[in-house]
Amino acid sequence: MTTIMDGKKLRDKILSGLKSEIQTFDKKPVLAVILAGDDAASRIYVNNKKKTAENLGIKSIVIEYPADVGENILLEKIEELNLDKEINAILVQLPLPAHIDKQKVIDTIAPIKDVDCFTIENSGRLYTGLEPYVYPCTPQGILYLLDEYKINLEGKHVVVIGRSNLVGKPAAQLALKRNATVTVCHSHTRNLSDITKTADVLISAVGEVLIEDDMMKDDCVVIDVGIFRDCNGKVRGDVNFETVSKKASYITPVPGGVGPMTIASLMVNTVKLYKEQNKRSS
Numbered sequence: 001m002t003t004i005m006d007g008k009k010l011r012d013k014i015l016s017g018l019k020s021e022i023q024t025f026d027k028k029p030v031l032a033v034i035l036a037g038d039d040a041a042s043r044i045y046v047n048n049k050k051k052t053a054e055n056l057g058i059k060s061i062v063i064e065y066p067a068d069v070g071e072n073i074l075l076e077k078i079e080e081l082n083l084d085k086e087i088n089a090i091l092v093q094l095p096l097p098a099h100i101d102k103q104k105v106i107d108t109i110a111p112i113k114d115v116d117c118f119t120i121e122n123s124g125r126l127y128t129g130l131e132p133y134v135y136p137c138t139p140q141g142i143l144y145l146l147d148e149y150k151i152n153l154e155g156k157h158v159v160v161i162g163r164s165n166l167v168g169k170p171a172a173q174l175a176l177k178r179n180a181t182v183t184v185c186h187s188h189t190r191n192l193s194d195i196t197k198t199a200d201v202l203i204s205a206v207g208e209v210l211i212e213d214d215m216m217k218d219d220c221v222v223i224d225v226g227i228f229r230d231c232n233g234k235v236r237g238d239v240n241f242e243t244v245s246k247k248a249s250y251i252t253p254v255p256g257g258v259g260p261m262t263i264a265s266l267m268v269n270t271v272k273l274y275k276e277q278n279k280r281s282s
Contacts, residue, residue, distance in 0.1 A: 141261025
């Protein structure tokens with residue numbers, strides 16, 4: 001029988017514990033979010049993050065800029081936030097306007113305030129086996145789900161579809177840290193289904209209809225990170241849920257699976273950075 005991995009329920013459980021912990025702090029953690037441009041989805045994401053943070057007792061500051069903002073303006077603001085001891089975590093909402101060098105902006109964030117684990121220093125620590133200050137939010141959310149449902153990755157074959165810096169690469173690295181055997185597939189992979197059929201755990205983070213039940217073996221654990229609207233306006237993921245859910249042992253729904261865990265991880269990371277900074281200053 002297939003188990004649906006409930007990201008909303010686990011998110012609420014994590015955030016409830018976090019809220020209780022924050023109530024014991026002398027002062028509120030502070031998360032600063034930079035939003036540049038007028039991307040509608042980004043604005044929704046930022047508003048959701050702010051609402052969640054403030055419900056927990058985290059102060060959320062949203063700094064907005066128009067789409068034609070100069071790159072130097074963003075860099076100067078981040079440097080200012082780096083020096084502000086009241087700011088514990090910095091997030092640059094992506095995508096940025098096309099004329100801005102995304103990596104240059106991200107790498108200006110002080111690593112100890114890099115709540116997404118996107119800077120070269122924190123990414124480098126992750127990929128060289130060292131510990132970054134925090135893990136990337138979505139891959140960490142996947143681990144939380146696997147742990148909640150007692151799915152051990154050791155010795156398992158984990159197939160990751162997608163090689164983005166946001167999900168695919170760090171998810172593969174975190175699976176390696178748990179002693180899984182990892183295969184990363186992408187748009188140039190040949191005979192994809194031959195590989196996915198060997199997966200004990202299948203993580204798909206592409207953003208298009210991709211995984212059918214004939215591409216996996218019985219009792220595979222399926223983690224669907226993709227989320228988009230199909231031609232009928234329905235929100236869905238990379239996986240054909242109706243057919244795959246009859247074959248998988250565990251599966252995440254879309255929506256309600258990995259998505260809620262991403263924002264829970266963001267809040268956990270904000271608190272981790274707050275505690276690390278306070279430890280250093282004491």
